[in-house]
Amino acid sequence: MMTAILRIESRNRLKSSVILTGVFAITSLFFLAVFPAMRDGAEAIEDAFPEYMMGLFGFEELHTIEGFLGGYVYPFIWVIFGGIYFAYAGAGMIASDIEHRQMDLLLSNPVSRESVIIQTIASIWVPLVVLNVGMAVTLFGGVQLVDESLDPVLLTMVHLLSVPYFLVCAGIGLVFSVTVKRVGTAQVGAIGLVFMSWLIEGLSEMGDTYEWLGTVTPHRYYDSSAILVHEEYAFSDAAVLTGSFIILVVIAVIIFVRRDIQ
Amino acid sequence: MAVISLDNLTKRYGDISANDGISFEVTEGEIFGYLGPNGAGKTTTIRQLLGLIKPTEGTATVLGADIRNRKALTEVKANLGYLPDELGFDERLTGNQALDYFARMRGDERREELLELFHPPLEQKIGTYSSGNRRMLGIVQAFMHDPELVIMDEPTSGLDPLKQDRLHQFLADETASGTTIFFSSHILSEVQRICDRVGIIRDGQLVALEDIDELLERSGKQVRLHLSEEVTESTFVTEEMIDVEIVDRSVQFTYTGKYNSLLDHLTEYDIDDIEITNPQLDAIFKHYYSEEYTEDA
Numbered sequence: 001m002m003t004a005i006l007r008i009e010s011r012n013r014l015k016s017s018v019i020l021t022g023v024f025a026i027t028s029l030f031f032l033a034v035f036p037a038m039r040d041g042a043e044a045i046e047d048a049f050p051e052y053m054m055g056l057f058g059f060e061e062l063h064t065i066e067g068f069l070g071g072y073v074y075p076f077i078w079v080i081f082g083g084i085y086f087a088y089a090g091a092g093m094i095a096s097d098i099e100h101r102q103m104d105l106l107l108s109n110p111v112s113r114e115s116v117i118i119q120t121i122a123s124i125w126v127p128l129v130v131l132n133v134g135m136a137v138t139l140f141g142g143v144q145l146v147d148e149s150l151d152p153v154l155l156t157m158v159h160l161l162s163v164p165y166f167l168v169c170a171g172i173g174l175v176f177s178v179t180v181k182r183v184g185t186a187q188v189g190a191i192g193l194v195f196m197s198w199l200i201e202g203l204s205e206m207g208d209t210y211e212w213l214g215t216v217t218p219h220r221y222y223d224s225s226a227i228l229v230h231e232e233y234a235f236s237d238a239a240v241l242t243g244s245f246i247i248l249v250v251i252a253v254i255i256f257v258r259r260d261i262q
Numbered sequence: 263m264a265v266i267s268l269d270n271l272t273k274r275y276g277d278i279s280a281n282d283g284i285s286f287e288v289t290e291g292e293i294f295g296y297l298g299p300n301g302a303g304k305t306t307t308i309r310q311l312l313g314l315i316k317p318t319e320g321t322a323t324v325l326g327a328d329i330r331n332r333k334a335l336t337e338v339k340a341n342l343g344y345l346p347d348e349l350g351f352d353e354r355l356t357g358n359q360a361l362d363y364f365a366r367m368r369g370d371e372r373r374e375e376l377l378e379l380f381h382p383p384l385e386q387k388i389g390t391y392s393s394g395n396r397r398m399l400g401i402v403q404a405f406m407h408d409p410e411l412v413i414m415d416e417p418t419s420g421l422d423p424l425k426q427d428r429l430h431q432f433l434a435d436e437t438a439s440g441t442t443i444f445f446s447s448h449i450l451s452e453v454q455r456i457c458d459r460v461g462i463i464r465d466g467q468l469v470a471l472e473d474i475d476e477l478l479e480r481s482g483k484q485v486r487l488h489l490s491e492e493v494t495e496s497t498f499v500t501e502e503m504i505d506v507e508i509v510d511r512s513v514q515f516t517y518t519g520k521y522n523s524l525l526d527h528l529t530e531y532d533i534d535d536i537e538i539t540n541p542q543l544d545a546i547f548k549h550y551y552s553e554e555y556t557e558d559a
Binding site: 002003004007008012097100101102103104105107108109110111112113257260261262 | 309312313314315316332333336337338339340342343344346348349350351352354355363364366367368403
C-alpha cells in the first residue's frame with residue numbers, strides 16, 4: 001500500500017494540531033471576553049486608530065459580533081498565526097527528513113520522490129480539519145457566552161474559504177523545505193515570507209499606487225470581514241488560492257526530484 | 263549475472279572528485295567488501311547506487327536498473343535492502359511501529375525470523391535506543407522483505423562483538439542462499455573475515471579490486487622472529503623483506519618471496535622463536551595508502 005507515508009505523517013501531525021487548536025481556542029476566548037466592552041465603545045476605538053491601521057487590520061463594524069470576529073479575531077488568530085503555523089508545518093516536512101537522515105531510509109523503499117512529496121503535503125489535512133473544526137466549535141459556543149449569536153452558515157464559510165489560504169501558506173513552506181538545506185532556515189524563511197506578504201497586502205490597500213502589490217500575496221484572496229459582515233463568498237479568490245497551491249506543489253516536486261540528497 | 267555494475271561512476275563537487283571513474287561489478291550471491299578509510303568516497307558511491315545523488319559522469323546499474331532511470335530504480339527497490347551508516351528512524355515511533363511503516367511499503371515476510379537473531383526492544387520508542395539496538399533494528403528492516411541485494415554502510419558500528427559475530431554468520435548464511443551483499447567498511451579484519459572480494463577505494467579512486475585470498479597471497483607473509491643473538495640490518499635484510507623492524511634480538515617484517523628462500527636464509531641464524539602469519543589487511547592497506555605503493559603500481 002502506497003499510503004504508508006501519508007498515514008504516518010498524518011499521525012505525527014495530530015498532536016501538534018490538537019495543542020495548537022487548544023491555544024487558538026483559549027486565545028479567541030480571551031478576545032471574545034473583550035467584545036462586550038468593544039460593543040459599547042467601538043466608535044471611540046475606530047476613531048482612535050489612524051486610518052492606515054484600520055486598513056491594515058481590516059477593522060470594520062467592530063461593534064457587531066460579525067465585524068468583531070471578521071475584523072479582529074480572524075485576521076489575528078487565523079490569518080496571521082494560522083498562516084504562520086501552516087508555513088512552519090510545510091517548511092518542516094522534507095527538510096527535516098533530510099536533516100535527520102530519515103529520507104535516506106525512506107527512499108530505499110520502492111516509493112518515488114513525487115509520491116513522497118504528495119503524501120507528505122497531503123498530511124496537512126490533519127491540522128486543517130482539527131483547527132477548523134476546533135475553532136468553529138469554540139467560536140460558535142463562545143459567542144453565546146457574550147450573549148450574541150452567529151449564523152452557522154457564515155461561520156462555516158469563513159472556515160471553508162480559509163482552507164485554500166492555509167494550503168498556499170503550507171505550499172510556500174513546502175517549497176522552502178525542498179530548497180533550503182536546514183530545516184530551521186526553511187521555517188524562518190517561510191514564516192518570514194508569509195508574514196511579509198501579510199504586511200505588504202495590508203499596506204498596499206492604503207493607496208492606489210501600490211495596490212497591485214497586494215495581488216501577489218495570498219492574503220488578498222481571503223477576507224474574513226467580507227464573509228462575515230457582507231456575506232460575500234469569494235469563490236473565485238478561493239480558486240486562485242487553490243490553483244496557486246497546486247503550482248507550489250508542482251514546483252516543490254520539480255525541485256525535489258532533481259536535487260541531490262546529501 | 264552482475265547485481266551491481268559500476269561504469270566509470272564519477273561524482274564531483276567543484277574541483278573535488280568524491281568518486282572518480284569507478285568501475286566494477288558485484289555478482290550474485292557474493293559478499294563484496296568496499297573498503298576505504300573515512301572520507302574515501304564509499305558513502306558517495308552508495309548514495310549514487312540508491313539514487314539519492316546523481317552521478318556527474320558515468321553510471322551504474324542496480325538489479326538491472328540504470329540509476330539514471332528514476333522509475334526503473336524505484337521499482338527494483340522492492341528487492342533491495344539498505345542499512346545506512348547513520349540510521350535515521352523517526353524517534354517518536356516504537357521499533358514495532360517503524361517496522362510496520364516499512365512493511366507497508368515493501369513487505370516483512372522474514373520479520374519474525376530476523377527478530378529471533380536481532381532483538382531490539384520493539385515496544386520502546388526509538389528515541390530511547392542505544393546505538394546497538396538502533397543498529398539491530400536497522401538490520402531487521404534491511405532484510406525483513408527478503409531482498410535480493412542488501413547494501414550495508416558500516417553495518418557493525420555500534421554492535422557489540424557478540425552481535426557482530428552473529429551478523430557475520432547471518433550474512434554468510436544469506437549469501438549461501440543467493441542474496442548479494444554490498445558491504446562497506448573501514449574495519450579491515452571484518453572485511454577479511456567475511457568478504458569474498460574486495461574493492462579498495464582511496465581519495466575517490468578504486469585502487470584495488472581482487473579476491474581476498476589473492477590479495478593476501480600477493481601481499482606476502484607477516485614474519486616475527488626472536489633470535490638468540492643480535493643481528494644488524496645490513497647483513498640480515500634481503501630484497502624480499504619489507505617493513506622491517508629490528509629491535510635488539512627481535513625482528514619483524516613482511517616477506518614477499520617464496521617460503522623456501524626465506525627458510526634457507528633463516529638457517530644461518532639461531533632462532534629462539536618464529537611466527538609466520540597472514541598479514542592483517544591493515545598492513546596491506548598501509549601499502550595501498552602509502553606513496554610507495556602508488557609508485558610501485
